[in-house]
Amino acid sequence: MSIPFSEDELIARLFAPIAGPGGLALKDDAALIQPPPGHDLVATTDAIIASVHFFPDDPPESVARKALRVNLSDLAAKGADPLGFLLTLALPPDLPGDWLERFAAALGDDARAYGIDLVGGDTVRTPGPAMISVTALGQVPSGRMVSRAGAKPGDILFVSGTIGDAALGLKARLGGGSLAGLSGNARAALAARYLEPQPRNALARAMRDCANGGMDVSDGFVGDVTKMLAASGASGRIDLREVPLSVAAREAIRFDPTLFETAVTGGDDYELLASIAADRAADFEAMALAAGVPVTRVGAVLPGAVAPTFLGLDGAQTIFTRGSFSHF
Amino acid sequence: MSIPFSEDELIARLFAPIAGPGGLALKDDAALIQPPPGHDLVATTDAIIASVHFFPDDPPESVARKALRVNLSDLAAKGADPLGFLLTLALPPDLPGDWLERFAAALGDDARAYGIDLVGGDTVRTPGPAMISVTALGQVPSGRMVSRAGAKPGDILFVSGTIGDAALGLKARLGGGSLAGLSGNARAALAARYLEPQPRNALARAMRDCANGGMDVSDGFVGDVTKMLAASGASGRIDLREVPLSVAAREAIRFDPTLFETAVTGGDDYELLASIAADRAADFEAMALAAGVPVTRVGAVLPGAVAPTFLGLDGAQTIFTRGSFSHF
Secondary structure: OOOOOOHHHHHHHHHHHHHHHHHHHHOOEEEEEOOOOOOEEEEEEEEEEHHHHHHHHOOHHHHHHHHHHHHHHHHOOOOOOOEEEEEEEEOOOOOOOOOOHHHHHHHHHHHHHHEEEEEEEEOOOOOOOOEEEEEEEEEEOOOOOEHHHOOOOOOEEEEEEOOOHHHHHHHOOOOHHHHHOOOOHHHHHHHHHHHOOOOOHHHHHHHHHHHEEEEEEEEOOOHHHOOOOOOOOEEEEEHHHHHOHHHHHHHHHOOOOOOOHHHOOOOOEEEEEEOOOHHHHHHHHHHHHOOOOEEEEEEEEOOOOOOOOHHHHHOOOOOOOOOOOOOO | OOOOOOHHHHHHHHHHHHHHHHHHOEEEEEEEEEOOOOOEEEEEEEEEEOOOOOOOOHHHHHHHHHHHHHHHHHHHOOOEEEEEEEEEEOOOOOOOOOOHHHHHHHHHHHHHHHOOEEEEEEEEEOOOOEEEEEEEEEEEEEEOOHHHHOOOOOEEEEEOOOOOOOHHHHHHOOOHHOOOOOOOHHHHHHHHHHHOOOOHHHHHHHHHEEEEEEEOOOHHHHHHHHHHHHHOOOEEEEEHHOOOHHHHHHHHHHHOOHHHHHHHHHOEEEEEEEOOOHHHHHHHHHHHHHHHOEEEEEOOOOOOOOEEEOOOOOOOOOOOOOOOOOOO
């Protein structure tokens, strides 16, 4: 627009109205966080940058939702309920006219929807691309945070929702030739998953009540499973035929079977991976059902500090050339 | 260097060794924060960007210290003791060879020196300038956070240390003509204050025990005093002849008396402003003395929701054309 007001005016006009009580109307240098007695605090931070993590012409509403939700997904994976977040905006001088107004309005709506309060932040000018960095704080009953390192041999591995939609959505958007014939419905469904993550905060309680280990799937299913098992000092056996795929993803893979690998190694799923003791698996499934989030058994945790085995569509062991997508 | 390893390798090699226990060796998606019972958590975030907040050729050690210390200063102003911090790095591909190693080593040393643990973060690639964003978490006994809005008529206004050095240091560095004749010592002293803030965390306890209101002076003394009084719904009378100046700043102002205005309106001081009830002023001074931090009485808080009065060097009321420096 070039930004038409000072940092103070910008905060007062756009962000103070969406701030929560701990944000002190964003008029202080710091936020006050009061986790209830008997709770630990969980903190996570993720940043997104124009032309790296989103397209510069993505709607500002979608950018706001992505910036917040990638962090909400980490809280959910840890079994934490959202508490508050700090927002750092680095803004270039050439933002379109109403970009910030639309961004702030959507962010406020999303914060309300997920029950997380904007409590502070920083706004700086940059000569580079727009960057939105969120630090999200959540709460868990003391000692109950779900660790990435907690998977135990004998556990059953679960994943929520469906895998691969976002990676296929990005591919369709970039105009991958093999997806040219995809139906409009399938294309829209996949594109939406790339544009706006749907974090599984509804599953947080089931995670903290049932999971020995967990993380969110954000850098690719195969790579993230491998990471969790390595962090846990365990191995595993994952049957990729069990990985849940959406109708749209199955349509895309019918067009081009090589896209199956894209689906299970691509990023931006923002589903949850959970390692659940066998005698807790039924409870986890029941709690997930009650929370309205589908969960699927995809494998087992095995003893041994060796890389897990992945069984491909033909039932044979599969080696991945690229286990995970790294944004860096 | 162009960065020679993946995000995971970078974290494992450079940042995990400097992480605190809550950081779970930076192998998880989130940090665990356990404020002691009876304490509130204070959260603040500040970002610095190359060629906006620091010079691209500043030593990486200084960039690390500035990134952390601007946040430590906010914690000190709130009366909070450092607990942990999350670090977001947006890095361009053309960083010099050992930049990150030097940055991480200095950051680790500084974190130890100030007693704050690296507990998490995010590392992303950017086509733009380097950006370092820190979210710092501190702890304060419940209900004792010092608010910017807490100044009360009848309070005495204090400021720590000396004001203006950093703004004059920036001016000297940019080669302001009037500072060409400054002695090498004075130039070095001022430049050092711009390059590396010296946050007043030693004063945190005195702040929470004695101050009704407080903030750090980061955007210019005159503007920040005005902001604090406005947030408190109060007015005030500040005698700028009482504002503490360093030997080097006084030397610069002798060269060019107009630099006095630069000193009291420039930014990057990272001193503390405290509003202290008259019957607590002596205690505050005694605690500051014990903490080794000079504090100076500079004015008084008055009733009324009008802008405060500043008395200039001639004892007459001064109007500032630019009360404060805004980075935005």
